[in-house]
Amino acid sequence: MDRIQERLDGLLASCDALSARRRDPVDFVHRYHDPRDQEVVGLISASLAFGNALAARRSIDRVLEALGPEPARIVAGADEVELRHRLRGFAHRIYRGEHLASMLARAGALARDQGSLGEAFAGFHRASDGDFRESLARFANALRGDTRSRSLRHLISDPRAGSACKRLVLYARWMIRPADGVDLGLWPISPSALLIPVDTHIHRISRNLGLTNRRTASWATAEEITAELRKFDAEDPVKYDFALCHLGVSRDCPSRPDLIKCEQCVLQDVCSVWKTSRPRRSTKKPGELRF
Numbered sequence: 404m405d406r407i408q409e410r411l412d413g414l415l416a417s418c419d420a421l422s423a424r425r426r427d428p429v430d431f432v433h434r435y436h437d438p439r440d441q442e443v444v445g446l447i448s449a450s451l452a453f454g455n456a457l458a459a460r461r462s463i464d465r466v467l468e469a470l471g472p473e474p475a476r477i478v479a480g481a482d483e484v485e486l487r488h489r490l491r492g493f494a495h496r497i498y499r500g501e502h503l504a505s506m507l508a509r510a511g512a513l514a515r516d517q518g519s520l521g522e523a524f525a526g527f528h529r530a531s532d533g534d535f536r537e538s539l540a541r542f543a544n545a546l547r548g549d550t551r552s553r554s555l556r557h558l559i560s561d562p563r564a565g566s567a568c569k570r571l572v573l574y575a576r577w578m579i580r581p582a583d584g585v586d587l588g589l590w591p592i593s594p595s596a597l598l599i600p601v602d603t604h605i606h607r608i609s610r611n612l613g614l615t616n617r618r619t620a621s622w623a624t625a626e627e628i629t630a631e632l633r634k635f636d637a638e639d640p641v642k643y644d645f646a647l648c649h650l651g652v653s654r655d656c657p658s659r660p661d662l663i664k665c666e667q668c669v670l671q672d673v674c675s676v677w678k679t680s681r682p683r684r685s686t687k688k689p690g691e692l693r694f
Contacts, residue, residue, distance in 0.1 A: 408635040413669040418646035428452040439475035442520045449574035462495035483508035502555045521590035535596045536562045567620045573600035599641045601625045604651025611674045
């Protein structure tokens with residue numbers, strides 16, 4: 404475990420966070436300076452951060468263009484009818500403008516009532532006795548409302564249902580972790596409470612490192628990976644998430660061992676896949692044929 408921590412620290416130190424951020428949905432949040440705008444833009448960006456990356460970025464751009472240069476003011480002041488009008492014709496995968504308008508109308512109501520989305524989440528966190536899963540579930544309930552829409556329930560997933568809830572957990576990471584050029588440190592919650600957002604890249608690399616053996620990206624998987632990472636830093640267990648995720652997104656950690664890429668990877672000597680499946684260098688001499 405000491406060696407894994409050493410390699411993860413090396414990965415973190417070598418990660419070009421600014422360059423990777425430009426390809427990440429969190430980059431939209433950094434285009435705004437008012438914390439109220441940042442938390443609204445973060446909610447939009449994280450909620451749409453799935454599927455094809457280019458398509459997701461186009462969808463986020465489309466929503467932000469519809470809301471104008473002061474998204475927090477619009478969301479806090481508009482009712483659902485106006486938001487539906489602004490987002491008329493919007494579509495991203497199974498989501499339509501009406502689904503996003505419903506979520507944003509409730510986000511605006513939370514911000515008006517509590518002062519900000521961060522204060523609203525902090526209130527849920529206190530009411531849940533610091534239980535992150537329950538805090539996130541209550542926050543999701545407030546954003547979703549009493550709806551039967553499958554699309555809206557997918558847009559704002561329920562942490563109590565067992566899924567990893569990657570997008571909600573990702574949003575929490577952006578808002579809670581200390582400001583480091585990627586995350587923003589806006590919400591008054593300790594980063595020690597966070598859970599790692601588990602997507603296909605984090606799940607695969609975590610299995611490679613032995614941080615989990617689970618085959619599905621569930622809430623239990625996220626808890627298991629985070630529990631291992633807490634051994635390295637109990638106060639900030641998910642600090643490695645961005646670097647690990649972009650190691651997969653960039654394909655510098657390919658799904659199958661690659662001699663050139665894997666030999667350059669800082670995680671190579673703690674990767675179980677490399678140890679068991681690494682490709683062999685050819686011993687064939689130039690011009691030599693083998694049958």
